[in-house]
Amino acid sequence: MSVRILVGTTTGNTQYVAEEALFNLEQQGVKAAILQMDELDATVFEADALYLICMSTYGYGDVPANSKKLYESLVKDRPDLSAVRYGLISLGDTSHAQTYCFGGRRFDQILTKLGATRIGDVLTHDASSGVMPEEAAAAWVGPWFEQAKTLGVVSA
Ligand SMILES: Cc1cc2nc3c(=O)[nH]c(=O)nc-3n(C[C@H](O)[C@H](O)[C@H](O)COP(=O)(O)O)c2cc1C
Numbered sequence: 812m813s814v815r816i817l818v819g820t821t822t823g824n825t826q827y828v829a830e831e832a833l834f835n836l837e838q839q840g841v842k843a844a845i846l847q848m849d850e851l852d853a854t855v856f857e858a859d860a861l862y863l864i865c866m867s868t869y870g871y872g873d874v875p876a877n878s879k880k881l882y883e884s885l886v887k888d889r890p891d892l893s894a895v896r897y898g899l900i901s902l903g904d905t906s907h908a909q910t911y912c913f914g915g916r917r918f919d920q921i922l923t924k925l926g927a928t929r930i931g932d933v934l935t936h937d938a939s940s941g942v943m944p945e946e947a948a949a950a951w952v953g954p955w956f957e958q959a960k961t962l963g964v965v966s967a
Contacts, residue, residue: 812861812965814843814956817851819866819878819914824944825902828936829865831945832900832952841956841965848878853890855881861930861959862897863952864918872910874917885921893926896964898955900948904938911937930964931955 814836818829829845836843843863846855856862869875874882901915912935919933934951936944959965 812859814841814863815858815860816843816845816863816865817848818845819848819875821867821869821875825865825867827945828900828948831948832863835949835952848881851881853884853888856892856895861965862895864897865900866915866918867902868912868914872913874914889925891926892922895927896930897922897927898930899933901933902936902944906939930962931958
């Protein structure tokens with residue numbers, strides 16, 4: 812099974828995160844691909860794949876502009892995503908205390924509502940932390956994929 816890495820970004824940090832995740836997965840021999848959310852609608856979830864959602868937050872707790880169409884199509888069309896398994900990396904900044912990482916949280920909520928199952932804990936990244944988001948992603952992605960294997964979502 813391949814991994815589809817979906818990217819919602821405004822200024823590119825999340826793209827670096829996705830590229831780091833792709834590199835790490837490929838190092839483990841996993842087939843993976845990065846897809847930009849602005850080129851997608853809800854049918855992207857029809858593939859036999861494990862999904863890695865990489866999202867930042869913009870405005871006042873909004874999803875980035877390039878992921879609005881996908882997010883709104885999920886909310887409006889309400890497809891059955893009960894076969895979907897996903898992981899989530901959510902970027903934000905604690906200086907936005909009221910809406911910290913809400914972009915990823917919005918995706919997590921709608922995917923769960925539509926029946927999808929999240930694998931592992933959400934990796935949240937705080938832009939004020941001093942840690943590079945791609946470093947945090949590099950440390951997180953291997954154990955996340957191992958969890959998917961343990962749960963039988965992907966073959967060992
Ligand atoms: C105008 C603006 C609004 C933002 N609003 C939020 C927010 O509401 N909540 C949050 O946690 N982070 C917020 N952020 C922080 C970004 O999500 C964070 O810097 C992230 O690393 C950006 O990733 P990107 O370059 O992939 O878009 C905001 C950043 C900017 C520039």
